[in-house]
Amino acid sequence: MQERLQKVLAGAGIGSRRACEEWIKEGRVKVNGQVVTELGVKVDPATDRILFDSKLVKEPSKRYYIVLNKPKDVVCTLHDPNAGRLVTDLVDLQSKPMLRPVGRLDSDSEGLIFLTDDGDFLYTLTHPKHHVPKTYRATVRGVPSPEALKKLALGVRLEDGVTKPAENVRVRKRFSEGAGSVGGSEVELTIHEGKNRQVRRMLAAVGHPVSKLVRISIGGVRLTGLPSGAWRHLTAEEIASFALKSSTDTKKKAPSKTAAKPAASAAEEKPASWPTEQPPSKRAKEPSSSSSPKPKLQSQLRTSSILPKKASTTD
Numbered sequence: 001m002q003e004r005l006q007k008v009l010a011g012a013g014i015g016s017r018r019a020c021e022e023w024i025k026e027g028r029v030k031v032n033g034q035v036v037t038e039l040g041v042k043v044d045p046a047t048d049r050i051l052f053d054s055k056l057v058k059e060p061s062k063r064y065y066i067v068l069n070k071p072k073d074v075v076c077t078l079h080d081p082n083a084g085r086l087v088t089d090l091v092d093l094q095s096k097p098m099l100r101p102v103g104r105l106d107s108d109s110e111g112l113i114f115l116t117d118d119g120d121f122l123y124t125l126t127h128p129k130h131h132v133p134k135t136y137r138a139t140v141r142g143v144p145s146p147e148a149l150k151k152l153a154l155g156v157r158l159e160d161g162v163t164k165p166a167e168n169v170r171v172r173k174r175f176s177e178g179a180g181s182v183g184g185s186e187v188e189l190t191i192h193e194g195k196n197r198q199v200r201r202m203l204a205a206v207g208h209p210v211s212k213l214v215r216i217s218i219g220g221v222r223l224t225g226l227p228s229g230a231w232r233h234l235t236a237e238e239i240a241s242f243a244l245k246s247s248t249d250t251k252k253k254a255p256s257k258t259a260a261k262p263a264a265s266a267a268e269e270k271p272a273s274w275p276t277e278q279p280p281s282k283r284a285k286e287p288s289s290s291s292s293p294k295p296k297l298q299s300q301l302r303t304s305s306i307l308p309k310k311a312s313t314t315d
Helices: 005-011 017-025 119-126 146-154 198-205 236-247
Strands: 029-031 041-043 050-052 065-070 100-102 110-116 134-140 167-174 185-191 210-218 231-233 254-258 296-302
Touching: 005 017, 005 029, 005 041, 005 050, 005 119, 017 119, 065 236, 100 119, 110 119, 119 236, 134 198, 146 167, 146 198, 185 198, 198 210
Parallel strands: 110 210
Antiparallel strands: 029 050, 065 110, 065 231, 100 110, 134 185, 134 210, 167 185, 254 296
16 A cells, blocks of 8 residues: 655654655665655555665564653653763663654653554654643742633743744642742643643743643653553554544645556665664765656645554553
């Protein structure tokens, strides 16, 4: 079955779909021996030979979908020489899949985060158009007034724009002066965006700086019963709930193209050993041979969908 090239690359665990799109435009991907730099090309993973940085792209036989309770001072990145611990260090699997954090939590924030080697699943949860809800509990200075809660619910103006309205905004607890926070309180709210340090900035903007922040849920998956630093596999039902939600979103249709299939040299194939995902580099595009056939345009339109495979609950 033919699918868009960037979706196939993401599905193979190389990176997020947006990162794969950039790598395609940089000329790092070949299909049947031909460098592809245009987005929208369709390929069939079962019959087309796809190379990324001269490494053969293959569909993994097993996918991993992990939910983890991130402790404070653990970094949600793949490489940081200055970090004491990375979030991926907390997951010990014998098969050593290339897990990537789904979104971010600041080093000084705690709570729920997903890790996966499925690029499509990562795309579903991080792309703004899918509106995946994330709920937080924040310990703040003071007790927000009804007016402050209303501002959060309507949207707060930050330096990078106005946030979308928060949902289910409420003061959950009030602390006395002897409880470690003078006149403090715990605020709970749900957002659908992922701006940098968004919850902290929203609460500071209404006059209530955050001293502790915990993410307690993503979609229908909650933190309940998972100790700090512990992890588990997402269930098949939990994974399917995100796929079903994304399928209800309106998807824009775009013209598609089909990759040509000239014979490829067997010497191009190398065992797949993917580099850790980093921001797309400024690499020069690899020139393609003028004699190589160009991808053929197709007139049909196609809407893509995200349907992660059923996850195994055992390593």
